[in-house]
Amino acid sequence: MNIKRNILLNPGPATTTDTVKAQLMAPDMCHREQDFVDVIEKLRKDLVKIAHGNDKDYVAVLFSGSGTINMDVALNSLLPDGKKVLIVNNGAYSSRAVDICKYYGLSYIELKLDFTAPIEPGNIKEVLNDNPDITLVYTTHHETGSGILNDIRSIGKIVHEHQAVFVVDATSSFALVPLDIVKDNVDFLLASAQKGIAAMPGLSFVIGRRDLIELSKDYPKRSYYCHLYRQYHHFEVDGEMQFTPPVQLVYAAAQGVKEYFAEGENDKYKRIVRVNQAIHEGLKRLGFKEYIKRENQGPLVVSVLYPNDINWDFKKVHDFCYERGFILFPRPVGGVLAFRLGSLGAIDVGDIDNFFKVLKDALLSLKIEVPVRY
Numbered sequence: 001m002n003i004k005r006n007i008l009l010n011p012g013p014a015t016t017t018d019t020v021k022a023q024l025m026a027p028d029m030c031h032r033e034q035d036f037v038d039v040i041e042k043l044r045k046d047l048v049k050i051a052h053g054n055d056k057d058y059v060a061v062l063f064s065g066s067g068t069i070n071m072d073v074a075l076n077s078l079l080p081d082g083k084k085v086l087i088v089n090n091g092a093y094s095s096r097a098v099d100i101c102k103y104y105g106l107s108y109i110e111l112k113l114d115f116t117a118p119i120e121p122g123n124i125k126e127v128l129n130d131n132p133d134i135t136l137v138y139t140t141h142h143e144t145g146s147g148i149l150n151d152i153r154s155i156g157k158i159v160h161e162h163q164a165v166f167v168v169d170a171t172s173s174f175a176l177v178p179l180d181i182v183k184d185n186v187d188f189l190l191a192s193a194q195k196g197i198a199a200m201p202g203l204s205f206v207i208g209r210r211d212l213i214e215l216s217k218d219y220p221k222r223s224y225y226c227h228l229y230r231q232y233h234h235f236e237v238d239g240e241m242q243f244t245p246p247v248q249l250v251y252a253a254a255q256g257v258k259e260y261f262a263e264g265e266n267d268k269y270k271r272i273v274r275v276n277q278a279i280h281e282g283l284k285r286l287g288f289k290e291y292i293k294r295e296n297q298g299p300l301v302v303s304v305l306y307p308n309d310i311n312w313d314f315k316k317v318h319d320f321c322y323e324r325g326f327i328l329f330p331r332p333v334g335g336v337l338a339f340r341l342g343s344l345g346a347i348d349v350g351d352i353d354n355f356f357k358v359l360k361d362a363l364l365s366l367k368i369e370v371p372v373r374y
């Protein structure tokens with residue numbers, strides 16, 4: 001295939017392989033055909049396998065939409081009447097979950113913690129003790145806005161000691177950082193095709209406990225289209241989504257998963273770590289400072305502080321890199337002026353080395369002092 005390969009250093013969507021891209025050119029297909037039902041069925045089972053669940057107790061329920069659709073679905077579908085959800089918030093994505101609670105008028109408690117450090121699991125004990133009506137606890141595994149990785153296993157243990165259900169947004173860590181839905185004490189994992197499995201945006205999955213979905217059947221119904229039980233039920237009865245699935249995106253996701261298993265969980269993780277390491281080293285060579293302390297970061301996203309140089313202009317740096325096939329993410333982190341470099345996609349150290357050559361050229365051509373100053 002002769003499609004330009006861009007290196008996406010933004011934290012999702014990610015660089016995909018040509019073999020994943022090629023799936024978008026599959027023959028037209030009606031989603032009711034058994035051939036397609038078989039593909040989606042296998043994809044759902046494979047997603048449960050990536051999470052190390054068994055497919056008797058765990059299911060993957062797919063939705064057509066970007067990753068946020070999962071957050072919407074999980075929050076509106078899993079809260080019984082008269083009960084509360086606790087959002088353990090240490091970043092932009094859990095803040096989005098708080099917004100969703102507000103939109104649905106859900107009873108929620110927000111435990112807002114330091115946005116520059118991982119969650120201290122002990123913090124949630126007191127809230128759970130004081131509020132026995134919390135039946136649902138929600139947090140984010142990898143806070144993509146900062147690069148912080150939370151210790152979901154320890155948090156989940158406390159959640160389960162309080163007999164609550166634990167929902168984890170693992171959108172930017174699933175299929176990247178090894179996760180085990182059982183050992184990590186998670187009931188529902190949220191993930192999306194454009195990140196860990198390096199496929200196309202527009203397809204998302206809630207992976208979780210079948211018994212809890214069954215139990216949620218009679219919970220208040222707050223959405224028609226974005227409803228976990230409804231979608232699950234259609235998969236059970238027809239092997240299919242409630243309404244038309246994004247057929248080609250399903251093919252691409254299936255290919256992404258195939259390539260995930262071909263690379264292997266450990267080798268993939270090693271690659272992510274070495275790409276991230278190369279990012280840290282390249283930044284150091286050019287004098288850049290990072291926003292989050294190294295020991296508080298996961299291996300997925302680095303937040304880089306804007307240097308203090310009269311010629312620094314993020315947009316110009318971005319445009320210089322963009323024209324050469326490298327995409328940076330401009331959005332500042334929690335009001336701090338920073339950009340982000342992710343290691344999510346089908347990229348390796350050679351791509352990062354090439355990127356830093358281009359970044360250095362960008363700095364020199366804009367007459368920004370190298371190493372950069374603060």
Ligand SMILES: *Cc1c(COP(=O)(O)O)cnc(C)c1O
Binds near residue numbers: 012067069140143172
């Ligand atoms: C990417 C991401 C999402 C989903 O964002 P969309 O813009 O809807 O794709 C949700 N949570 C986390 C942690 C993410 O990284």
